[in-house]
Amino acid sequence: MDKKSEKFLYQYLNNASPTGFESSGQQIWLDYIKSYVNKYFTDTYGTAVGVINPDAKYKVVIEAHADEISWFVNYITKEGYIYVIRNGGSDHIIAPSKRVNIHTDKGIVKGVFGWPAIHVRDKDSEKAPALDNIFIDVGCHSKKEVEQLGVHVGCVITFEDELTTLNKRYLVGRALDNRIGGFMIAEVARRLKEKKKKLPFGLYVVNSVQEEIGLRGAQMIAQKINPDLAIITDVCHDTQSPMYNKIKSGDQKSGDGPVLTYGPAVQNNVLKFIIEVAKKNKIPFQRQAVSRSTGTDTDSFAYSNEGVASALISLPLKYMHTTVETVHFADIENVIKLIFETVLSVKPGQNFKYLNKAT
Ligand SMILES: [Zn+2]
Numbered sequence: 001m002d003k004k005s006e007k008f009l010y011q012y013l014n015n016a017s018p019t020g021f022e023s024s025g026q027q028i029w030l031d032y033i034k035s036y037v038n039k040y041f042t043d044t045y046g047t048a049v050g051v052i053n054p055d056a057k058y059k060v061v062i063e064a065h066a067d068e069i070s071w072f073v074n075y076i077t078k079e080g081y082i083y084v085i086r087n088g089g090s091d092h093i094i095a096p097s098k099r100v101n102i103h104t105d106k107g108i109v110k111g112v113f114g115w116p117a118i119h120v121r122d123k124d125s126e127k128a129p130a131l132d133n134i135f136i137d138v139g140c141h142s143k144k145e146v147e148q149l150g151v152h153v154g155c156v157i158t159f160e161d162e163l164t165t166l167n168k169r170y171l172v173g174r175a176l177d178n179r180i181g182g183f184m185i186a187e188v189a190r191r192l193k194e195k196k197k198k199l200p201f202g203l204y205v206v207n208s209v210q211e212e213i214g215l216r217g218a219q220m221i222a223q224k225i226n227p228d229l230a231i232i233t234d235v236c237h238d239t240q241s242p243m244y245n246k247i248k249s250g251d252q253k254s255g256d257g258p259v260l261t262y263g264p265a266v267q268n269n270v271l272k273f274i275i276e277v278a279k280k281n282k283i284p285f286q287r288q289a290v291s292r293s294t295g296t297d298t299d300s301f302a303y304s305n306e307g308v309a310s311a312l313i314s315l316p317l318k319y320m321h322t323t324v325e326t327v328h329f330a331d332i333e334n335v336i337k338l339i340f341e342t343v344l345s346v347k348p349g350q351n352f353k354y355l356n357k358a359t
Contacts, residue, residue, distance in 0.1 A: 033189055038052055071158075099159070203343060231310075237318075256331075269352040277345050
């Protein structure tokens, strides 16, 4: 990773991009990617798209999601404590003792998730953190004081944790799910430009909003672009650390390469094509299976329009939806490589249909 990529990575990931409020992150992403594409556009809800060869008929999408999980201010007590609801799958278990940023029109207001001291808790009946008992303290003594800071019901809240590294091997931070995907697809666009690769089709580099609350941004943009092929990237679970269950969640390991998913939404001919590309270019990969849907934007693209040939290339990640989401640098590079080489291998007009003779 060169200096320019690294600067973008830290700027983009340390910025907050809560679901439904992604604009500042999207702006950072567009500012980075715009010199690597021919044009770019955004939709009403903020999904950002960089396009190479916008006039081409055959369209290929590479996609990640731009949003991160957060909380909403839901209720402010008369004593000035704040109760929250989820915006996406935020984890109540990790909340107590975390520092937070409350996003207001007056700027960031600092807060902390408080918790009663161990000394005063009854050992036999102590409560676990739950959505209805975790609360934020912003240092105020009344609801009025809280409001004077600019905090109101509906403000979004993110944990303040930023990027760090472990053993020069792992990148650790809040919301690597899935803004690391936005980073990786931007790097694909950059490499295409810097290596002067000419594509014989339109490439749409898509950073979708609102994945964390039901794959919504991808639904909207899939309809608008109506691509012939969609390669989605998201994170999946590394299952190596304590208390994970490989029997239930599969055997995915950080550092062993991108994870390719089998499931009905994944178009098998696209998947086989990606596997051939990986083998040809000696890019390591792992396999996982999903029941029913992938739970990623792959589903949104696959089931859009009249069905879009779609596949999923995942980055294994430890401790999903915590503030210490952890990914291996080698996997980041290999996901970028695999998407890059796959894009370069696609032929314009390439048909992935299962039954080609029956028209
Ligand atoms: Zn997520």
